[in-house]
Amino acid sequence: MARVKRMERVVALTKQLVDHPYQLFSFTYFCKKFEVAKSTLSEDVLAVRAGLEAYDLGRVETLAGAAGGVRFIPCHSEKANEEFLTELALQLAEPERILSGGMIYMTDLLFKPQLVMRLGEIIAQRLRHLEPEYIMTVETRGIPLAVFVARAFNIPVVMARRVGQITEGSTVSINYVSGSSKQIQTMALPKRALPSSARVLVIDDFMKAGGTARGMAELAEEVGAKVVGKAFFIATQEPEKKMIDDYTALFVLKDIDTENRKIDISPL
Amino acid sequence: MARVKRMERVVALTKQLVDHPYQLFSFTYFCKKFEVAKSTLSEDVLAVRAGLEAYDLGRVETLAGAAGGVRFIPCHSEKANEEFLTELALQLAEPERILSGGMIYMTDLLFKPQLVMRLGEIIAQRLRHLEPEYIMTVETRGIPLAVFVARAFNIPVVMARRVGQITEGSTVSINYVSGSSKQIQTMALPKRALPSSARVLVIDDFMKAGGTARGMAELAEEVGAKVVGKAFFIATQEPEKKMIDDYTALFVLKDIDTENRKIDISPL
Structure with missing residues (x-):
């Protein structure tokens, strides 16, 4: 896949997370999908979390460790x-x-x-x-x-x-x-x-x-x-x-x- | 609302669109919600479209005119x-x-x-x-x-x-x-x-x-x-x-x- 801009990657990450509430995706899964290092993915996850929180659209949770990953929890104020x-x-x-x-x-x-x-x-x-x-x-x-x-x-x-x-x-x-x-x-x-x-x-x-x-x-x-x-x-x-x-x-x-x-x- | 970064705005726009398939949102609705000019919103919409298309996650359609707006169509290859x-x-x-x-x-x-x-x-x-x-x-x-x-x-x-x-x-x-x-x-x-x-x-x-x-x-x-x-x-x-x-x-x-x-x- 050609090199994709960060903005496009964050859009795709948002869609995948919010479309699958509560589903835990491993960091490895997204790193492979987006062909990025874990540090880059972590920054992308923070961007999704910030965007959803700023507009009261739900929460992104990250779980550390071998069984860890990232998931979206639907919630509103x-x-x-x-x-x-x-x-x-x-x-x-x-x-x-x-x-x-x-x-x-x-x-x-x-x-x-x-x-x-x-x-x-x-x-x-x-x-x-x-x-x-x-x-x-x-x-x-x-x-x-x-x-x-x-x-x-x-x-x-x-x-x-x-x-x-x-x-x-x-x-x-x-x-x-x-x-x-x-x-x-x-x-x-x-x-x-x-x-x-x-x-x-x-x-x-x-x-x-x-x-x-x-x-x-x-x-x-x-x-x-x-x-x-x-x-x-x-x-x-x-x-x-x-x-x-x-x-x-x-x-x-x-x-x-x-x-x-x-x-x-x-x-x- | 404090000034929000573009990335966060695009995340929120993505969530709102993909959570409401086929629903036509007027540009005015999003301009008001995000407190941005229509030209800025148009750029944001293009970013969402590009991100979803790059990863085969659906299509963003814009309809011009007074009854126009933007909507998300779920589809895959x-x-x-x-x-x-x-x-x-x-x-x-x-x-x-x-x-x-x-x-x-x-x-x-x-x-x-x-x-x-x-x-x-x-x-x-x-x-x-x-x-x-x-x-x-x-x-x-x-x-x-x-x-x-x-x-x-x-x-x-x-x-x-x-x-x-x-x-x-x-x-x-x-x-x-x-x-x-x-x-x-x-x-x-x-x-x-x-x-x-x-x-x-x-x-x-x-x-x-x-x-x-x-x-x-x-x-x-x-x-x-x-x-x-x-x-x-x-x-x-x-x-x-x-x-x-x-x-x-x-x-x-x-x-x-x-x-x-x-x-x-x-x-x-």
Whole structure:
């Protein structure tokens, strides 16, 4: 390759890092790719870090030692995240989102990739200390959020299904009580999807009584995995007593006043 | 903001562009954000373009005029894409993926965000001329791929469901014949999900006879939308006659030899 200017190299380095959140690249990998000495690469990494920090676009971490390298961690200031969520709460509170049964229409928002990508990054930023190795969700509406939380952590998603599918080999299944409807339902996971002792973060779009989330946690534990956390796009304020203990949510839905067509929802 | 070095500004510009594929940013937006004159910004944009092109990491387009601006288009050389798909075909052909019923286990791959992101970019690159405004898929396994194709095009996803859900308001539904099982099934779409005359690209993970894809196309047309294309992760070679006409696929599955435990699959 012809000699490339430093600026072009730093652009390429930025793209590779930010496109692969949490992925650790060895210095050797980049030195070879860019045909530069380690000292030159170190300066380039510092430039990327400075540029991202100056504009609140995330953090670059370097890890020393033989197993070391460089990686990008998506994050924004608390203020920027709050502004983003407050703006989104206004959209969620639009009266035409009111559906029968005390629910709100939100599928359109949960299927906008740019928006969900940011939500996934916010959840990952808040739950980084949990060090999950897998994201678990249940079909269907929480899948995009689960995928973008997983992207931010550079880990895979496993999906539980409401019924076992013949296309996925042998499955483990459990019966669980849906907290809202009090009905007994079945949830299944392909046996090969989750290694035992894996650290699992449960993600779903909506949590009311917590029955589905509890089902997922039980299913994960059934295959020997460890549930390290549960996070939701929206959790309702009522019922106050949930079927799961610790959880986090991006929004709390306090009330839907169908008569006056008002939705009371705010970032948590 | 204190005066920031050019290098840092170019890093931030790179991040913003590559994080928002296809999104057109006005020059004014960046001039204001970076507090620079338009001539300076133009030089910065040229630097980002040169860096990405030098390492085959995508393209930066500038559009002139009042409605103009700058945007990032994810793409790689045909050679790089072919290498990526050939590598993935080897993984798909692992004998332990053989399931009963002439299917292969691929959910693990379809739920790895980094991998699916690249697949989404390849599909978007190949189908750019179709100019879709919406991606349509049906629950469940094709959702991550649909979301990443949508991300690459900067458009939303609409999801058809096998049964109408009470949480999504009024729905349009159709009955369709599943090509493989010959059974009559129902598929539904929330009425508000898709505006009429929208240009829709149908995405799914697996296509055998094409019954499900045909159902999606009919459902889209039922609400007045226009289906501009259909793309799949895997299409089977048999049956040769499909229930849909034009389509593209990343892989063609030629044969599963359960006796000798061999999967014959290759990039298309």
